[in-house]
Amino acid sequence: MLRAEDTALVLLAAGRSRRFGDVDKLTEPFLDQPLAYHVVTALEAVPFRCRIAVVCQTSLDFASRGYTVVENPEAADGQAGSLRLGVQAAIDQGASAVLIALADMPRVTATHIYRLLDYAEGPDAVIASSNGVHPTPPALFGAAHFPDLLRCCGDEGARALVRGGHHVITRADELIDIDTPEDLAALRAAYEVKTVIRAGARRSD
Template identity: 40%
Template sequence: MRTERIAAVLLAAGMSSRFGEDDKLMADLRGKPVAAHTLETVASMAFAELVAVVRPIDVAPVLHRKLDRRGYTIIVNDRPEDGISGSIVRAVEHLMPINSVRGILICLADMPDVPQSHYNRICLAAEDIRSVVASTDGFSSSPPAFIGRKHFPELLRLRGDQGARALLSHGLQIDTSVGILHDIDTPEDLVSSVPPLSGGSA
């Protein structure tokens, strides 16, 4: 499916509880904040909509500014303790009335090493509104992932921190390396994060 028919949904409202007192999305990685790598790569692509779900501006002012400059519609999740599902529900509620959007690409702000080429592979593998396409390192299914519009009602029923994992596990799996799907949870993860291959962050 062409990206012009897909809404990119950037999930950036996590509590960063395993990272300590600092905000992991604002931690420096190769000269810029962790979240900047993802939001810039996604914004460089021709999506129908750019949506970011974030914590309130008083706790994430820099992230709000960066997202606004890049053209994201910002949706505030004021209950991040409810888990990733609450962010997905908020994004889908926003996008449901936009009939031209045929599906969403779920992207995680704490996955800084996903290159543009992998996002493209996910989108191209999606055939229609019934499609579900997930990333896999050979062991488990994860975002980045495409979920077609037909599944929006199911997404609205999500609860807790499992997100759409059950749905993704039954979708088409696009293989990639563990390094690309590496996420930042602890300060030690910053050290092990490697630069993406060609087609990466803009």
């Protein structure tokens, strides 16, 4: 089994979704913090060997949250460039596995990440998340796949590896990713309304 202590968390936070317009979606508020900080907060207690955030001209301060920040000046060329930078930084810090997470997936939990680690038996491991229909990040890769990850190009990223790996199914709402303003509006409607209801219930006790 691969351990969190030997694994680098690589958070891809350089994407500028064309479908979101001119706004940096990762800085958009959701509940009590920017969208990108939800996965940061959810995974902060997992004892990763190191944490790496690959960014592109962001105002978000990942360094203050314990991340080595890697700037990707060519983020417009596709996600694979960010992936390569993150994996190389993980190699430089002596990691024997990488956990690739996306900053626009705000409902990921530490419990699910530990489930991915539980299925990873060694350096050949490729363990991805799934909603029961298709695989998605977060995804875990053992060191044997580092050369393949460093050769990824374009927007395809590591999808071919992920498709051929083991898929750990979790709830679909845990794997929501935010690509459009409508996605964010729906997320706010689903979770902020629940928060208001719970707060109201406490006040009425």
